[in-house]
Amino acid sequence: MQAIIIAALFGTAAQGAGDKVELVRKFKSGEKTAYTFVSDLNAASREGYVDTFIPENIQFTYDFTLSTEKELPEGTAQVRFQRPKISIKEGETFESPPKTTVAKLDHNLVFTLSKTNRVLGVKDETPKKSDKGKGGGFLVSLERGNQEQDDPISSWIQFLYQFGAFVNFYDLGPELPDHAVAVGDIWKQTVGYQPMQMNSGADKGKPIMGRLDMVYTYKGTSQLAGKSAIWIQATLHNESDAAPFIADQIGVKLDEMNLKSVKLQLNAAIDYYLDPANLQVMRIESKSDGFASIEVKGFAGPIREEKFKSAASLTRK
Numbered sequence: 001m002q003a004i005i006i007a008a009l010f011g012t013a014a015q016g017a018g019d020k021v022e023l024v025r026k027f028k029s030g031e032k033t034a035y036t037f038v039s040d041l042n043a044a045s046r047e048g049y050v051d052t053f054i055p056e057n058i059q060f061t062y063d064f065t066l067s068t069e070k071e072l073p074e075g076t077a078q079v080r081f082q083r084p085k086i087s088i089k090e091g092e093t094f095e096s097p098p099k100t101t102v103a104k105l106d107h108n109l110v111f112t113l114s115k116t117n118r119v120l121g122v123k124d125e126t127p128k129k130s131d132k133g134k135g136g137g138f139l140v141s142l143e144r145g146n147q148e149q150d151d152p153i154s155s156w157i158q159f160l161y162q163f164g165a166f167v168n169f170y171d172l173g174p175e176l177p178d179h180a181v182a183v184g185d186i187w188k189q190t191v192g193y194q195p196m197q198m199n200s201g202a203d204k205g206k207p208i209m210g211r212l213d214m215v216y217t218y219k220g221t222s223q224l225a226g227k228s229a230i231w232i233q234a235t236l237h238n239e240s241d242a243a244p245f246i247a248d249q250i251g252v253k254l255d256e257m258n259l260k261s262v263k264l265q266l267n268a269a270i271d272y273y274l275d276p277a278n279l280q281v282m283r284i285e286s287k288s289d290g291f292a293s294i295e296v297k298g299f300a301g302p303i304r305e306e307k308f309k310s311a312a313s314l315t316r317k
Contacts, residue, residue: 019182019183020180020181020182021180021181021182021218022180023116023176023177023181023218023230023232023279024075024115024116024176024279025075025113025114025115025116025117025173025176025278025279025280026075026115026277026278026279027068027071027075027076027077027079027113027278028068028071028278029068029069029070029071029077030068031067031068032065032066032067032068033065033066033067033280033316033317034063034064034065034316034317035063035064035065035066035171035281035314035315035316035317036061036062036063036314036315036317037060037061037062037063037064037167037171037312037313037314038059038060038061038312038313039059039060039061039165039166039167039310039311039312040057040058040059040310040311040312041057041058041059041060041161041164041165041308041309041310042055042056042057042308042309042310043055043056043057043058043161043306043307043308044056044306044307044308045304045305045306045307046304046305047303047304047305048303048304053305053307054093054094055093056090056091056093057090057091058088058089058090058091058165059087059088059089059091060086060087060088060165060167061086061087061089062083062085062086062087063083063084064081064082064083064107064171065080065081065082066079066080066081066171066172067079067080067082069110072112074114074115075114075115076112076113076114076115076120077112077113078110078111078112078113079110079111079112079113079172080108080109080110080111081107081108081109081110081111081171081172082107082108083105083106083107084104084105084106084107085102085103085104085105085106086102086103086105086167087100087101087102087103088100088101088102088103089101105126106126106127107126108124108125108126108127109122109123109124109125109126110122110123110125111172113172115176116175116176116177116178117172117173117174117175117176117279118175119172152246153242153246153262153294156194156195156242156262156264156292157264157292157306159192159194160264160265160266160290160292160306160308161290161308163191163192163266163268163288164266164268164288164289164290164308164310165288165310165312166268166270166286166288166310166312169191170270170272170281170284170286170314171314173272173274173279173280173281173284174189174216174232174234174270174272174274175187175189175216176279177216177218181218182218183218183219183220184217184218185217185218186215186216186217186218187215187216188213188214188215188216189213189214189216190211190212190213190214191212191213191214191236192211192212193209193210193211193212194209194210194212194238194240194242194264194266195207195208195209195210195240195241195242195244195245195246195262195264196208196209196210196238196240196245197210197240197241197244198210206248207244207245207247207248208245209245212236212238212266213236214234214235214236214268214270215234215235215236216232216233216234217232217233217234217235218231218232219231219232219233221276222273224273224282224283227282228276229273229274229275229276229282229283230272230273230274230275230276230279231271231272231273231274232271232272232274233269233270233271233272234268234269234270234271234272235267235268235269235270236266236267236268236269237266237267237268238264238265238266238267239263239264239265240263240264240265241261241262241263241264242262242263242264243257243259243260243261243262246259246262247259258296258297258298259294259295259296259297260295260296260297261293261294261295262292262293262294263291263292263293263294263295264290264291264292265290265291265292266288266289266290267288267289267290268286268287268288269286269287269288270284270285270286271284271285271286272284280316281314281316282316283313283314283315283316284312284313284314285312285313286310286311286312286313287309287310287311287312288308288309288310289307289308289309289310290307290308291305291306291307291308292304292305292306292307293305293306
């Protein structure tokens with residue numbers, strides 16, 4: 001993840017490895033903070049007998065504010081999230097020139113957040129709009145071909161793209177541990193589900209819909225543009241074959257299906273830099289990559305391949 005961090009901005013951790021600290025998000029009524037998010041996603045795909053990958057670039061940009069409206073007992077608070085619009089810039093393709101779409105969404109949500117920055121509740125106060133002109137889903141679908149909406153394989157691949165772009169993922173900052181930590185200590189957060197196999201116990205090897213866990217590591221204190229910052233690093237890795245899960249769900253043996261494999265992979269790394277005074281986000285830098293590959297019997301090589309890389313950032317204004 002060091003490649004993400006600009007050496008001139010970020011220093012090294014200074015806290016002793018054995019020192020335990022409580023990481024607690026502190027809220028203050030009336031506090032309002034503005035942020036900018038940018039995500040650049042480079043994807044490529046190919047199908048059937050086509051050897052060449054078709055590239056695609058999409059950039060997501062939006063500004064939003066977080067306003068603490070009410071402090072609640074035990075360190076919790078009501079925080080309003082407001083985002084007027086999302087800009088979606090699609091790069092040039094073989095079929096169309098570059099274009100930019102602005103989705104005017106007027107998002108207005110009130111989150112109840114704990115002192116560990118967990119979402120305890122949410123109230124959506126976004127103005128209601130008709131379906132026409134609403135802007136629909138603001139994430140541009142990267143699905144290719146004529147897939148059905150209820151196709152589970154396409155939905156799993158879509159999850160890789162949506163998570164990999166980081167849109168909506170870390171706007172509120174990281175979930176914090178509920179216990180004191182020292183440099184190097186870890187904690188986990190479940191961020192989604194994908195087909196995988198049990199890796200231990202009596203059911204080892206059994207296909208399941210398993211949890212995807214983000215693993216957080218407390219890195220101590222660092223420097224961000226000359227200011228002290230709390231540094232938390234998060235990583236996610238998932239590599240699986242969904243074909244055994246599909247066979248199990250329909251009650252057949254894997255070798256009885258035409259489907260040979262559905263390989264899915266996602267890697268992500270995120271660096272959070274938080275204000276030591278209240279653990280509010282100062283800056284976030286992230287990278288991800290992933291791919292999907294589908295193979296069937298009687299066809300040499302994958303009938304469909306998808307791959308992507310992304311880089312994103314969130315900056316406090």
